[in-house]
Amino acid sequence: MKILVIEDEVKTAKFLKKGLSEGGYVIDVAADGLEGLHLAQEVDFDLVILDVMLPKLDGWQVLARLRATEQKTLVLMLTARDAVLERVRGFELGADDYLVKPFAFSELLARVRSLLRRSTSRPQEILRMADLEIDLMRHRATRAGQRLDLTSKEFLLLTLLARRAGEVLSRTLIAESVWDMNFDSDTNVVDVNVRRLRSKMDDPFPVKLIHTVRGAGYVFEAEP
Incomplete structure (x- = not known):
């Protein structure tokens, strides 16, 4: 299965790519929202791991544009923003799950596996x-x-x-x-x-x- 990581922090992106690759997934990485949006629209990914604080386009804009074009790829929001209203906003825009930094990689992996088990079904509103x-x-x-x-x-x-x-x-x-x-x-x-x-x-x-x-x-x- 293919996962796109949209993350501008180099260390975090490398950490996620290494860990998820060792878990058997094929990983692509985008360092800004514009590049990530382009890849998500052009390549058939099973899951997008999307940071909120990104250059060029932030995570909210990327998610909104994906859903505006009826792009149904699963999206896991990954961010340092931890206010409840921010999480509600993510779900309202169409995110499938939400994980706050700092996080344990074991939990991230569990969330990824849980989402991908449902990947054959259309994400529900x-x-x-x-x-x-x-x-x-x-x-x-x-x-x-x-x-x-x-x-x-x-x-x-x-x-x-x-x-x-x-x-x-x-x-x-x-x-x-x-x-x-x-x-x-x-x-x-x-x-x-x-x-x-x-x-x-x-x-x-x-x-x-x-x-x-x-x-x-x-x-x-x-x-x-």
């Missing part, structure tokens, strides 16, 4: 499970046709769980992805917010989608 529907472009979610009143962080949490449906996500991963924090065992922010999301998204409905995996985290899937 709407995620569905049971009677839940998440409209990524409009930033809204409904169950059984009822609009869910979610905060931006609750929507980001729900989107994270839904995009990685069937995977057990640890509290550490959730805390880092949604709240930009290293998980502290004395902090119950993840459990509290999952409980709040459940009260809006699961409790009023017969089919439960968020499940606790004791000692491991949470998994998003319909009850059998």
Whole structure:
């Protein structure tokens, strides 16, 4: 499988190319947004790893132009920007996943593999499970046709769980992805917010989608 890395930091680009090549992928690298956009439009890549802070065209512009031409290549945003609203913006523009620097390469590789397992399917603007529907472009979610009143962080949490449906996500991963924090065992922010999301998204409905995996985290899937 072919991956395009659009990254202007030379050390980071070399690190990603080396690690992903050792993982069996064919890697091309672009050092600015304009070159990256051209390659992404001209070459059939399975995945684009896209930095936000780029010369010539930034990552938002590259992503927006790709999606404006109905380019459906999977895009993993890779950036030092860690504000929740920045992540929401990325998903609204059509990003498929989002990873904040600094990151562990093992997590990046896991994200890449997870995305590429879905590469034979067209990237969705709407995620569905049971009677839940998440409209990524409009930033809204409904169950059984009822609009869910979610905060931006609750929507980001729900989107994270839904995009990685069937995977057990640890509290550490959730805390880092949604709240930009290293998980502290004395902090119950993840459990509290999952409980709040459940009260809006699961409790009023017969089919439960968020499940606790004791000692491991949470998994998003319909009850059998």
